[in-house]
Amino acid sequence: MGETPPRSADAGAGGPRVTSGHNWPAGASARVAETPVSPRTPGGDGMGGGGALPRRQAFGAERAFRGLTLAAGAAVLVIIAAIAVFLIAKAVPALRANTENFWTYEGWSPNDPQPKFGIGTLAFGTVLSSALALLMAVPVALGIALYLSHYAPRRLSTALGFLIDLLAAVPSVVFGLWGRDVFSNPVRDSSAWLNEHFGWIPIFGGDGPFGKSIMLGSLVLAIMVLPIITSLSREVFLQTPTANEEAALALGATRWEMLRTAVLPYGRPGVIAAVMLGLGRALGETIALALTLGITFGISFNLIQNGGNTIAANIANAFGEANDTGRGALIASGLVLFTITLIVNITARAIIYRRREFTESAA
Amino acid sequence: MTTTVTSHRGGPPAQPATLRARRLPWYAAPAVAVAALLLAAAIVYGADIGGPVLVVVLGGLFYLAGLFAAANAVEGRRAARNRTWSALIHSAFVLAVLPLASVVWTLFSKGLERLDANFFNTSMNNIGARDPEGGAYHAIVGTLEQVGIATLITVPLGLLCAIYIVEYGRGRFAFAIRFFVDVMTGIPSIVTGLFVLAFWVLIVSPWFNGGRPGFSGFAAALALAVLMLPTIVRSTEEMLRLVPAPLREGAYALGVPKWKTIVRVVLPTALPGIVTGVMLAIARAAGETAPVLLVAGGGAAINFNPLENNQSSLALFVYQQAGDASKYAPARAWSAALTLVALVLILTIAAKLLARRNRLGR
Numbered sequence: 196m197g198e199t200p201p202r203s204a205d206a207g208a209g210g211p212r213v214t215s216g217h218n219w220p221a222g223a224s225a226r227v228a229e230t231p232v233s234p235r236t237p238g239g240d241g242m243g244g245g246g247a248l249p250r251r252q253a254f255g256a257e258r259a260f261r262g263l264t265l266a267a268g269a270a271v272l273v274i275i276a277a278i279a280v281f282l283i284a285k286a287v288p289a290l291r292a293n294t295e296n297f298w299t300y301e302g303w304s305p306n307d308p309q310p311k312f313g314i315g316t317l318a319f320g321t322v323l324s325s326a327l328a329l330l331m332a333v334p335v336a337l338g339i340a341l342y343l344s345h346y347a348p349r350r351l352s353t354a355l356g357f358l359i360d361l362l363a364a365v366p367s368v369v370f371g372l373w374g375r376d377v378f379s380n381p382v383r384d385s386s387a388w389l390n391e392h393f394g395w396i397p398i399f400g401g402d403g404p405f406g407k408s409i410m411l412g413s414l415v416l417a418i419m420v421l422p423i424i425t426s427l428s429r430e431v432f433l434q435t436p437t438a439n440e441e442a443a444l445a446l447g448a449t450r451w452e453m454l455r456t457a458v459l460p461y462g463r464p465g466v467i468a469a470v471m472l473g474l475g476r477a478l479g480e481t482i483a484l485a486l487t488l489g490i491t492f493g494i495s496f497n498l499i500q501n502g503g504n505t506i507a508a509n510i511a512n513a514f515g516e517a518n519d520t521g522r523g524a525l526i527a528s529g530l531v532l533f534t535i536t537l538i539v540n541i542t543a544r545a546i547i548y549r550r551r552e553f554t555e556s557a558a
Numbered sequence: 559m560t561t562t563v564t565s566h567r568g569g570p571p572a573q574p575a576t577l578r579a580r581r582l583p584w585y586a587a588p589a590v591a592v593a594a595l596l597l598a599a600a601i602v603y604g605a606d607i608g609g610p611v612l613v614v615v616l617g618g619l620f621y622l623a624g625l626f627a628a629a630n631a632v633e634g635r636r637a638a639r640n641r642t643w644s645a646l647i648h649s650a651f652v653l654a655v656l657p658l659a660s661v662v663w664t665l666f667s668k669g670l671e672r673l674d675a676n677f678f679n680t681s682m683n684n685i686g687a688r689d690p691e692g693g694a695y696h697a698i699v700g701t702l703e704q705v706g707i708a709t710l711i712t713v714p715l716g717l718l719c720a721i722y723i724v725e726y727g728r729g730r731f732a733f734a735i736r737f738f739v740d741v742m743t744g745i746p747s748i749v750t751g752l753f754v755l756a757f758w759v760l761i762v763s764p765w766f767n768g769g770r771p772g773f774s775g776f777a778a779a780l781a782l783a784v785l786m787l788p789t790i791v792r793s794t795e796e797m798l799r800l801v802p803a804p805l806r807e808g809a810y811a812l813g814v815p816k817w818k819t820i821v822r823v824v825l826p827t828a829l830p831g832i833v834t835g836v837m838l839a840i841a842r843a844a845g846e847t848a849p850v851l852l853v854a855g856g857g858a859a860i861n862f863n864p865l866e867n868n869q870s871s872l873a874l875f876v877y878q879q880a881g882d883a884s885k886y887a888p889a890r891a892w893s894a895a896l897t898l899v900a901l902v903l904i905l906t907i908a909a910k911l912l913a914r915r916n917r918l919g920r
Contacts, residue, residue, distance in 0.1 A: 260817035261726055267718030268727060268735045271791070274784060275738055278745070278753045285756040338650025346647060357910065362658060364838075364906045366845025368876045369895045373661045375880065376668075376888065381611075388608060418657050425654075449640035472744065479746020481848040482877055507748045511848055511877075522755070529752040533745070540744035544737060 282530040289523025297527070302492045303509065305524035306517060312524045314506070314531050316492045321505040321532070324409055324484065325477040327498070328416035333470055335417075336424035341454060343425075344432040356429060363422035371483035374415035375407075379487070382411045386499035401500035407489035409503035415487050416480055420473040427472065431465030432458055464546055471543030475536050481507035506532045582632050587641075590628055594620035618649065669896025672889040682858040682875075687884040694894045696860040697875035700775055701901075703864045704854070704871055705844050707779035708786055713836060715783075716790030717825075723791070724798040725820055736795075742788040747781075751849030754781040759853050767866075773855035775864035778871065781849035786839040793835025797828040830912055837909035841902045847873040872898045 290297055292310050300313025339359075343352045383406035386399075393399045435458045443453040459466075485508040489501035510525045517525060598616035602608050622642055629638035677693040685692035723736050758777045764770060801824050809819040825832075850856065850871045856878055857868035870878075872894055879891035 255815075257815050257817050260820075264718045264722035264726055267715050268722035268732070270715060271719060271735055271739055271742065271787070274787070275742060277757065278749065278784075281753055281756040281761070282749075285760065335650045335654050338647045339654055342647050342651045346644065360910070361903060361906055364841050364845070364902055365661070366847070366873055366898055366902060368845070368847045368873045368880075369665065369899055370661065372876060372880050372891060372895055373664055376892075377660065377664050378657070385611070388612075392607065418654075418661075421654055449636055451640040451643040452636065454643075475744040475746075479744075479748060481746070481748045482851075482873075486877070486880055507746060507848070510748055510752070511851060514852060522760070526752050526756055529749050533749045536744055536746055536749070537741065540741045543744070544740045547740075548737070 278533065279530075282526055282533060285523055286527035286530050287523075289520050290527055292520050293524070301494065303513065303524075305521040310520045310524065314528055316494050317504055317506045317509050317528060318531060318535075319494050320409070320488075320503050321478055321507070321535070323496075324413045324416060324488075324503065324505055325474055327409065327413035328420060328477050329470060329474055331414065332417035332421045332424060332473065336421050336473075337428060337466065339421075339425045340429040340432055341458070343429050345450070345454060345458065356426065359422045359426050359429075363426060367419060367480060367483045368486075370415055370419050371486035374411060374483060374487040378415065379406050379411055382406060382408070382414060386410060389499060398496050398498045401497050404501050405499050407487060407501045408497075408499050409488070410498045412484050412488045412503055412505075415483050416477050419480065419483060420477050423476060424469045424473040427469035428462065428466045431462040431469070434465075435461045464549070468543045468547045471539055471546070475539045475543065478536050478539065479507055479532065480505075481511050484508040485511040579634070579637070580632055581637075582629055586628055586632075587625060590624040591617075591621050594618075594624050622646065665892070665896050665899060668889070668892035670893075672893040673896060677890070677893055681860045683860070685858070687882075687886075690886045692886070692890060694872060694875050694890070694897065696857065697870045697872045697894065698897070699860060699862060700778075700850075700854065700869040700871040701844055701873070701898075703862075704775050704778045704782060704850065704869070705840055707776060707864060708782035708843055709836065709840055711779065711783040712786045712790055712839070716787055716836075717794055717832070719787075719791045720794035720798055721820055723795050725816070725824070739788045739791045739795075742784075743792065745784075746848075747785055747846045748848040748852070750781045750784040751852035753784065754778075754849065754853045772866065773853060773868045774866055775854050775861070775869035777853035778850045778869065779864065781853055782843040782846060785846060785849070786843050789839040789842060790835055793838065794828070794832050797831030797835065798824060800831070801827045830915065834909045834913040837905050837912070841905040841909070844905070845873055845898060845902050847871075847877050850874045851877065872901070 289305065289310070293305070293312060294309050295302075295311045295313060297312070297314055299315050300311060301316050303312045303317070304310070305312040343355055343359075347355065386405035386408065387403070389399045390401065390403070390405065394401075439457040439461065440453055443457045444450075448456060484505050488503040488505070488508055490504050490508070490512055491502035492504060493502070495502065506528045510529060513521065514525060595613065595617040597620055598613045602613050602616060622645060625645060626638050626642045629641045633641075676691055678698070679695055680691060680693035681696035682692045683696075719735070719739070723732055723739075726732075727735065754777050758780055759771050759773060763772050763774065763777070805823055805827060806819055809823045810816070814822075850869075851874055854871065854874070855868035856870045856874045858870075861867050861869050876891050876894045876898065879887045879894065882891075
């Protein structure tokens with residue numbers, strides 16, 4: 196140890212004064228690190244060559260720092276609790292003032308002298324658009340993830356993976372603007388076509404106008420959650436043990452059979468979690484839907500007629516002219532949305548955590 | 559053993575001709591494709607039920623069916639399935655690229671129209687529906703101030719929280735914090751906006767605002783901070799875990815107290831990765847519209863003071879111009895969208911490049 200080069204303690208880029216000014220009794224170790232050891236008289240007991248074990252101080256920097264980090268950690272729990280508390284506090288007066296049933300009334304006029312509003316249609320629209328978006332996005336996202344992890348050449352797959360991460364960062368308002376200005380035209384035309392030829396199916400029925408519909412909203416949502424689901428499931432697929440894949444191939448499996456027997460079962464929990472996270476994102480999406488849905492209040496399974504509404508889009512649209520009760524009503528609807536997304540997220544995270552334990556114990 | 563590791567990525571290894579099963583000739587797939595398109599065109603235009611888009615869609619379906627049938631006849635059922643699935647996986651890729659390419663194309667073709675000096679030097683103050691001018695200066699100011707304040711709030715909090723989780727936290731409480739940080743990642747931005755509306759705008763701000771609730775850029779910064787916090791905690795946590803244990807042990811062995819080890823050894827080592835995470839969080843926050851709409855209100859004039867009066871932001875500017883009836887509004891909206899995407903993507907790309915140079919690697 197005597198030959199230790201000076202500043203050995205700095206090897207980890209710790210800065211030149213790693214050990215200066217600490218307030219433990221300086222033992223032999225302090226001599227190894229060539230630092231301006233604080234001119235502290237080596238008082239106290241047990242100061243020999245080896246030095247005594249540092250005693251725990253009641254109020255030292257260590258305690259203070261530890262307390263600081265603990266406070267920051269607790270802040271997370273406090274924030275989540277505060278979100279729930281403040282939303283409830285502001286929602287309750289509006290819910291008291293509501294003259295109709297909050298769960299079943301179809302409509303949203305909380306600014307009237309006799310406030311009437313119900314969450315039913317909004318919650319229905321939220322769930323319907325998110326479910327449709329996932330229905331369309333998940334197969335495509337899994338296809339792309341498999342393509343990137345098992346079909347594309349290594350270099351192409353890295354570049355495309357990077358591109359997909361970039362797409363996940365594009366703000367939702369841009370997708371909303373694109374959906375309203377550009378994408379609504381082909382959707383309107385194909386809606387008219389569907390209505391003409393498949394109008395006998397209720398979801399494609401109605402007599403127009405078409406375009407700003409649940410169909411457009413959920414297609415835009417699908418395009419938005421696609422990058423998220425793709426990048427998460429691609430990572431899961433890439434983690435498949437090579438031994439499993441090789442074993443399947445060695446038994447004569449075709450590539451698809453290898454994917455089906457080795458890759459997909461291994462990745463299933465990860466894929467479920469990715470889908471749930473995508474669902475959470477879709478449920479909470481605000482601006483893209485506020486721009487693409489034709490806002491109506493009513494429960495209808497018709498996908499192609501103008502209409503549709505979601506909790507989040509309604510908040511963005513109705514906030515401008517909301518009075519006190521109106522704000523409270525919107526906060527109440529936000530509370531419902533918060534609860535739904537909280538349940539979805541907790542489920543997703545629970546799945547991921549179980550999987551993590553499983554893979555860690557297996558490793 | 560090791561030579562076969564990636565062989566399946568580059569196609570099946572060569573086999574002696576005697577072992578090879580019967581295979582479709584190379585021209586089979588293109589031939590099926592052409593036949594499928596011709597058949598689809600004949601049906602669509604014969605019955606007059608649609609245009610070229612329908613031809614492509616029907617042709618795709620016919621191609622899958624035809625490919626399956628042909629491969630089934632020559633190569634057998636398993637190979638046929640393999641071919642069909644691989645065609646499906648490739649087509650999923652094409653299907654997703656189309657809309658995304660369209661987004662990028664529109665962004666540039668429509669966004670460059672108004673992207674001039676005037677756009678960056680003027681606000682929307684006194685701009686009426688008939689004025690073609692007007693710009694996003696006030697919105698850019700708002701975005702920078704709000705995101706800046708949010709970063710100042712979140713970075714220390716997020717770092718300390720991550721340090722607690724990695725270095726100090728043990729047992730149930732630390733697990734709960736970790737779990738709820740993950741859950742917090744999924745809280746919709748509009749809910750954080752409502753939270754700050756209920757907490758700051760409606761309850762706290764009347765105290766120093768003459769009894770009336772007031773919108774402000776600071777409130778938007780608070781909402782963005784709630785959104786950024788979990789992202790920063792998660793990425794910092796991952797980076798701290800990657801710091802090699804011998805580095806810590808070396809410091810302990812020299813008698814360095816734990817907190818100083820963390821501040822002087824662990825944090826500097828993990829710094830590039832932490833910066834990457836912060837930049838990604840900033841990029842995400844800069845693109846958020848809903849919280850700013852709810853708590854900053856959005857204004858047309860330039861407002862440098864984040865603590866008082868309405869402020870706008872780039873994302874909110876896009877949304878407001880999109881809802882504007884003026885015929886000049888869409889061009890402004892697209893230019894602002896292009897600016898916003900450029901800002902966000904530059905941050906993201908810089909963060910990823912920084913991550914690639916990171917010594918700890920991922």
